[in-house]
Amino acid sequence: MYYGSIITVLSSDKNKLTGIAEKLGKLHETAKTKIYYRKKGEYIRSILLTTEYPEKIIDLAEALSLSSTAILYIPETLTWMDGELVLLIDSLNTHNKIVISNLDQGKINNILGSLSSFTKFDLYNDIPDLSETEEEDKGIVYVDRVFTVKGVGTVVTGFSFTNVEVHEKLVALPYNKEVEIKSIQVLDEDQKSVSTGVRIGFALKNVKEEEIEDLLYLVKPNVKVVKEIEGQITNYKWSTINQGQNHIIVKGHGIAANIKVDNQKAKIMSSVPIPIVDNRILVLNVNVRQGKPRVAGYISL
Secondary structure, eight states: OOEEEEEEEEESSHHHHHHHHHHHOEEEEESSSEEEEEEETTEEEEEEEOSSTTTOOHHHHHHHHTOSEEEEEOOSSOOHHHHHHHHHHHHHTOSEEEEEOSSOHHHHHHHHTTSGGGGSOEEESSOOOOOOOOOOOOSEEEEEEEEEETTTEEEEEEEEESOEETTOEEEEETTTEEEEEEEEEETTEEESEEOSSEEEEEEEESOOGGGSTTOOEEEOTTSOEEEEEEEEEEEOTTOOOOSEEEEEEETTEEEEEEEEEETTEEEEEEEEEEEOOSSEEEEEOTTSOTTSOSEEEEEEO
16 A cells, blocks of 8 residues: 655755756656655655745745655755745654755754754755655545546545545535545555545546545545634734735645634634544635745644
């Protein structure tokens, strides 16, 4: 059964993005988020990168929210973009942090030392060999595409964050509709089951594309799903959280939501149901002027 890990590469230098990704895997998908793969036995490493940063940040935040490892290239001459990328990694509390830089350890510590999640990270001059890891089981499947294949029916693609077997029934969000997995493909090969951290294609039984065209997730029945969330808010001192409309990032999807702040407490009100699978929710304010961080902060659940 295939299992895997997901890595996002971040840099203010677009040329560095591609160079690092090519050392880690082979380009396989070229949509708005490029996906590189490296397969070894039943292990698959997926490397994600977006090339529209800094013009767009939501796509990059979505990719990073799927990843347990962030690889950040820090140049010798820093700009506001490098600071924003550091805040993005910190706000999502990405588990494994790898920093690539020619700056010495002391300067890197000065740059990152004020952020709580950077108490532990690995620093290298070049990309190292990476060990095999496996994504945590969150009970969900992230979905990025829904389409119809002649002779097969409705197909979805995305990443698995739980074990799924053929004929298993999952709940489609935001529709709250039960669907059955008719078949599973990984790298164009049919599978009977799949584990976590793997790019998947599922054919669904007895459901039409137009019935789930805005599908976000497939979740197991025991996953908590809500439209209102309360938690403690951390607002970066360089950033602004709007009282009202903001974007939150939930496991691969940027979702417009209203946020009410009262001292250190915040309440999120979303128009779509949100699966509660992580202990932090990133808040973006994409309407600030250029040079100000769009990473406003995060809400701890």
